[in-house]
Amino acid sequence: MPMITRRTLLRSGGAAASAVALIPSSVPKAAAAEDRAGSVFHVFAFQWKPSTTEAQKEKAARDIAAFQGQIPGLLETHVGPNISSRGKGYTFGGIMQFKDKAALDAYVQHPAHQALLAWLVPLIDAIELDLQA
Secondary structure: OOOOOHHHHHHOOHHHHHHHHHOOOOOOOHHHHHHHOOOEEEEEEEEEOOOOOHHHHHHHHHHHHOOOOOOOOEEEEEEEEOOOOOOOOOOEEEEEEEOOHHHHHHHHHOHHHHHHHHHHHHHEEEEEEEEEO
């Protein structure tokens, strides 16, 4: 039987949820756990203010994605439009995975992040979550 991981199930959509019962209890979780050990996830969503232009929205997406490779300890960055019908007005968001909480704390103070905030904060109402998982 091929190995089925949580990531495989998530990629294959809702129908795959029923396959959970098929996963043997002996599936090795060590590889996935090693990838995430100590990881911190920064999750954010924006409600754009009415005066925000499409060009500004596109710049925000580009600038946030550009943190990848610039910010030490930033492992993954995903940004884009919110496609959920349950978004409560939050139309854009992202998830960033950091090596650990220290890397997240350094990101908050990083000059590139501070430069983004200087022009972006007046254009958004945001919600942020930081999760250790």
